[in-house]
Amino acid sequence: MDLQASLELALINLTSPPVLAFVLGLVAVSLRTDLRLPDAVYQATSMYLLLAIGIKGGVALREASPSEIAWPLVATLVLGVVIPIGAFALLRVLTPLGRIDRGAMAAHYGSTSLVTFTAAIVFLEASSIAFEGYVATLLTVLEIPGIVVGLLLARGLRGGGMGETLREVVFGRSVLLLVGGLAIGFLTGPVGYARVEPFFGDLFAGVLTLFLLELGMLTGRQLSAVRQAGPGLVVFAIAFPLVAGFAGVIGGTLAGMEVGGAMILGVLCASASYIAAPAAVRLALPEAKPSITLASALGMTFPFNLIIGIPLYLLMAEVVASWWG
Amino acid sequence: MDLQASLELALINLTSPPVLAFVLGLVAVSLRTDLRLPDAVYQATSMYLLLAIGIKGGVALREASPSEIAWPLVATLVLGVVIPIGAFALLRVLTPLGRIDRGAMAAHYGSTSLVTFTAAIVFLEASSIAFEGYVATLLTVLEIPGIVVGLLLARGLRGGGMGETLREVVFGRSVLLLVGGLAIGFLTGPVGYARVEPFFGDLFAGVLTLFLLELGMLTGRQLSAVRQAGPGLVVFAIAFPLVAGFAGVIGGTLAGMEVGGAMILGVLCASASYIAAPAAVRLALPEAKPSITLASALGMTFPFNLIIGIPLYLLMAEVVASWWG
Amino acid sequence: MDLQASLELALINLTSPPVLAFVLGLVAVSLRTDLRLPDAVYQATSMYLLLAIGIKGGVALREASPSEIAWPLVATLVLGVVIPIGAFALLRVLTPLGRIDRGAMAAHYGSTSLVTFTAAIVFLEASSIAFEGYVATLLTVLEIPGIVVGLLLARGLRGGGMGETLREVVFGRSVLLLVGGLAIGFLTGPVGYARVEPFFGDLFAGVLTLFLLELGMLTGRQLSAVRQAGPGLVVFAIAFPLVAGFAGVIGGTLAGMEVGGAMILGVLCASASYIAAPAAVRLALPEAKPSITLASALGMTFPFNLIIGIPLYLLMAEVVASWWG
Amino acid sequence: MTDSVSDFGSVTCLTIVAEGILEERLLAVIEECGARGWTVSMAQGHGPSHHGVSGIEGGNVRVETLVAEDVATRIWSALEADFFPNYAVSAWAYDVRVARVARYS
Amino acid sequence: MTDSVSDFGSVTCLTIVAEGILEERLLAVIEECGARGWTVSMAQGHGPSHHGVSGIEGGNVRVETLVAEDVATRIWSALEADFFPNYAVSAWAYDVRVARVARYS
Amino acid sequence: MTDSVSDFGSVTCLTIVAEGILEERLLAVIEECGARGWTVSMAQGHGPSHHGVSGIEGGNVRVETLVAEDVATRIWSALEADFFPNYAVSAWAYDVRVARVARYS
Numbered sequence A, B, C: 001m002d003l004q005a006s007l008e009l010a011l012i013n014l015t016s017p018p019v020l021a022f023v024l025g026l027v028a029v030s031l032r033t034d035l036r037l038p039d040a041v042y043q044a045t046s047m048y049l050l051l052a053i054g055i056k057g058g059v060a061l062r063e064a065s066p067s068e069i070a071w072p073l074v075a076t077l078v079l080g081v082v083i084p085i086g087a088f089a090l091l092r093v094l095t096p097l098g099r100i101d102r103g104a105m106a107a108h109y110g111s112t113s114l115v116t117f118t119a120a121i122v123f124l125e126a127s128s129i130a131f132e133g134y135v136a137t138l139l140t141v142l143e144i145p146g147i148v149v150g151l152l153l154a155r156g157l158r159g160g161g162m163g164e165t166l167r168e169v170v171f172g173r174s175v176l177l178l179v180g181g182l183a184i185g186f187l188t189g190p191v192g193y194a195r196v197e198p199f200f201g202d203l204f205a206g207v208l209t210l211f212l213l214e215l216g217m218l219t220g221r222q223l224s225a226v227r228q229a230g231p232g233l234v235v236f237a238i239a240f241p242l243v244a245g246f247a248g249v250i251g252g253t254l255a256g257m258e259v260g261g262a263m264i265l266g267v268l269c270a271s272a273s274y275i276a277a278p279a280a281v282r283l284a285l286p287e288a289k290p291s292i293t294l295a296s297a298l299g300m301t302f303p304f305n306l307i308i309g310i311p312l313y314l315l316m317a318e319v320v321a322s323w324w325g
Numbered sequence D, E, F: 001m002t003d004s005v006s007d008f009g010s011v012t013c014l015t016i017v018a019e020g021i022l023e024e025r026l027l028a029v030i031e032e033c034g035a036r037g038w039t040v041s042m043a044q045g046h047g048p049s050h051h052g053v054s055g056i057e058g059g060n061v062r063v064e065t066l067v068a069e070d071v072a073t074r075i076w077s078a079l080e081a082d083f084f085p086n087y088a089v090s091a092w093a094y095d096v097r098v099a100r101v102a103r104y105s
């Protein structure tokens, strides 16, 4: 893909309604406009997004042959363990953060961002680039190990109450909706899905737009914390996604995925969770400072991935594919 | 229809997204997962379902000729009076429940379940089996008499405040939305409806899926009450739907409805209300124990109908039709 | 257009689902039915409507050439200043209202009603009458000047805190969502819009129906205030929309708009705001009595426009066009 | 406008939490007993008379009403007569200070 | 960490219910007067100055703020000067016990 | 049914506002400490330990529980041990009058 094509794709991404809504949310905060999606609707919206992505993943999973999906699953699991360890180590070099805060960060970056993932999907579809339908399965698979590894890095294996915490994470609402959605999609298949597609499928990009408006406002309110972040954290929040994204792209390509699929695995690795991980980390590592993880994950990495990262990981995937091909 | 076809249809039903979401709700409760549709969204969702079903029924009613719909209406009204009386009598035989509680149960089983009805519709559409569009009208018609008869059985005619209570039921939100929707649909007709169909029509199955997730959780929390229910109540909760469903199928067939339509009337008769009736019974018969009616209607009859009953009533309708034909 | 065609269009309007839902809301209140869209959902719904209309307007704006839209914009701005002044003056003649209350009324009638606008759009689309897509842009443009002029008429230029108040209006949620939506639609264009159209486009009429059910109830609860309104206010609430609507139709026709577009500009001028203006007036003119403005704008002018006005302004536009043509 | 001292005073704040279905009835009773205002919000809850029905009704309703003592007593009596025996209802009262005390009594 | 006795204390809980449109302004006033925290929820309501506008605004806002007595007095004055005369606002105050009293004053 | 005098009494109303994620844990703690009921609603808030995470969690949770004094003391201790040090939590207590006092203690 030449430069011009890349720039065009980047522009498609930048001018997609979800990304623009995110920017509108930032603008609203900076204008001090009193705009807020009511909590009840916000909660229902995030339930919708999790369930919808799960169902879609389940339908796709059913259509994938076991042999086709085996290697991508292995690659995803390996990345799910390696990435948080890498984050934990890199943070030691770049920042003065203590063990607990680094473990919290590792949990966020080891897990994945549903919204970045879907923005990437929307981007690929808008650009008519093919990808494997089962990527939503990979999202679900990558959701949990990163969090668990991050918590273990922070607490060590001996930590009391670790079992109960893991229960809270694994049986928490995010995972339940994702995994439950996967099961629903898998069992109902394309025929059953067709009946609910107008709701869970066609509305997805629009609901995401509304959700990103709210996330933009949340991010806008977080900007002061971003400004206070030391230079090390800023470097991490930008550099680590590039490294992890590259690892994901390589992993996906090695596992035999298409360019679009490898790019998505890159996005999953590069993105940091701000739905499942913050909740889990709050419960399990209350001493960790949320202002640090949020400033980094939501305040810097998320917009970076949304605006610059997504087309970049596609470029990476194309370059890497050309090495192999 | 041979056994294999029946099993296939049963499987289609069992693996439809709404039924699977109900099961996911049960699972969530058993895993003690903290998942709940916010009240505001839950209320709006039930408003949506009632209004949508009413509008669809109204549009269909307009297209039905008076002669075509007259007998089905008569059959429905007769069933609406006979079924609660039957329930009241049968409960006397099977259970030690007092007059008030039996009246409360009669009100629930005399009325109908919107959700079971729509699951049946989704099922018929998925199986490409034809049915009369005006069945949503029958749903509305059957909603009220059962409740009134049940309350009268419990209280007798002399009961003070009966008038005010009836007013609360007849002018309550459920009936208003159903009847109001009917009127809107009837007046706007297919042309007007086409403009709101993407909202009230296409999204229906998806919204129902979300609603059933919540109902599954409510049912899951009710399971301890189910376990405490005496054997008589369990027998009633399973046997009565079969009897009432059969009566409905016969009534529909005699009234000249198609197989699909007769099956739906069977479903309406077999199902017990848990939107309109619990509210009306709470207001009018506060001494009745909600744990009994809910355990029976939501905890046993609803899942039974959803999972086993729906394909069964279709089988009944086919058998009965073959007798007449 | 002959009388029969007009009556047919009036009937199409009267039997459109949104108008019927409004009537159902009135009926619900008169039956004392306890029906209410939960606040959280109501707020989210109005956010949705504002954002959706903005986005649609932005997409259309992008497709309009500057030369095409210049005159309509000028006409709209002129009308946005003239109409509130006219309202202020006419109220002095017709009613005993003081300066503050007349300024409040001027702000309401100078601004526009999103819901009346969209009912008019739904009506034109149902009647297959063409109109310029950028009318949603005109809605946004007309939203603000009327409010500002009304506030200035009430307070005069010297009023302390006027700056802060204007800030609250211009950066308030309504304007932010409309203008933000415009920007999103403009930047994303038809391609980006296509992905969110199922949500922001296809659902619009249905969501509007739900919203109008709630507005019908709000209006119903306002009816006692309407009954108390003096005859002068009643005359104003009916006559002024006719005058302003006619002015809008003339302005639109002079600016070179199609019949449908001129009619929409008429509707924008004839309608009174009850989303942005009440909020702005409450904040800036707290001494003004909301019961008066609401009784007039929501209790009389809104239903008048919805039921009679919309087809009437179309007739006007056709007549005026025939003068010019 | 700020001779506030004169109209400061104490009234009873009565909070009633009940299954949502009762909202209309509760507000009617409160008004009949002489309350001149109320504030209503949505809530979830659990209590001794727990049964699952409030979930199906879309939760509980939480009503606060500031009233004079005699009005509070009348509302209590109404609650005891018509609501406590058969419904899931909790209520509690405490004294609060208000400005413009005449509005609440 | 649990030498709680030392920092237990009493502060004023001020509850303000107002038409929703005022949320931003109320919170700004509260903060200016010295409150260090607040809790906001959605509500519906009815009162002597009832007019239908709060329905259109999406309901009322219910603000609770725990403050020291002097802060409460300042907020009262601000309410009396800027809010009571023209808006639908009710407010009431009562004393509550808190731990870590320093956080609220 | 209305020998109300006999069972009127005073209990403690403990209000706890915390980041939403804690709802399940708080209710478990409250129940363990002996509370027999609670009322939960959604809220937004701001306080000394403000950090943006409650927005992402969908807001705060506001729990009210009426309890006997000893239960209140136990809940306070649990809050101080497990919640105050690390979470955004505010709590306050005051005395309220209830009928059927036995239900709350």
Ligand SMILES: Nc1ncnc2c1ncn2[C@@H]1O[C@H](COP(=O)(O)O)[C@@H](O)[C@H]1O
Residues within 6 Å of the ligand: D017, D018, D019, D043, D044, D045, D046, D047, D048, D049, D050, D060, D087, D088, D089, D090, F035, F036, F037, F038, F039, F040, F064, F065, F066, F067, F103, F104
């Ligand atoms: N001890 C309590 N503290 C706070 N709220 C309560 C308490 N007991 C009951 N409630 C509330 O009152 C509602 C009615 O419950 P009940 O007291 O069981 O009749 C419950 O759903 C709770 O919301």
Ligand SMILES: Nc1ncnc2c1ncn2[C@@H]1O[C@H](COP(=O)(O)O)[C@@H](O)[C@H]1O
Residues within 6 Å of the ligand: D035, D036, D037, D038, D039, D040, D064, D065, D066, D067, D103, D104, E017, E018, E019, E043, E044, E045, E046, E047, E048, E049, E050, E060, E087, E088, E089, E090
């Ligand atoms: N007596 C009262 N008890 C409880 N809340 C009240 C009372 N009076 C007014 N309110 C609340 O305060 C809001 C403002 O009303 P007002 O007192 O009319 O200015 C109302 O909408 C109610 O939510």
Ligand SMILES: Nc1ncnc2c1ncn2[C@@H]1O[C@H](COP(=O)(O)O)[C@@H](O)[C@H]1O
Residues within 6 Å of the ligand: E035, E036, E037, E038, E039, E040, E064, E065, E066, E067, E103, E104, F017, F018, F019, F043, F044, F045, F046, F047, F048, F049, F050, F060, F087, F088, F089, F090
């Ligand atoms: N002074 C206060 N008054 C009322 N609510 C408060 C106050 N301080 C904190 N809160 C509430 O308690 C939550 C937890 O905050 P914090 O006190 O910062 O731990 C906040 O989000 C508010 O909802």
Ligand code: NA
Residues within 6 Å of the ligand: A083, A108, A109, A110, A111, A112, A113, A244, A268, A269, A270, A271, A272, A273
């Ligand atoms: Na990641």
Ligand code: NA
Residues within 6 Å of the ligand: B083, B108, B109, B110, B111, B112, B113, B244, B268, B269, B270, B271, B272, B273
């Ligand atoms: Na039935």
Ligand code: NA
Residues within 6 Å of the ligand: C083, C108, C109, C110, C111, C112, C113, C244, C268, C269, C270, C271, C272, C273
């Ligand atoms: Na106007």
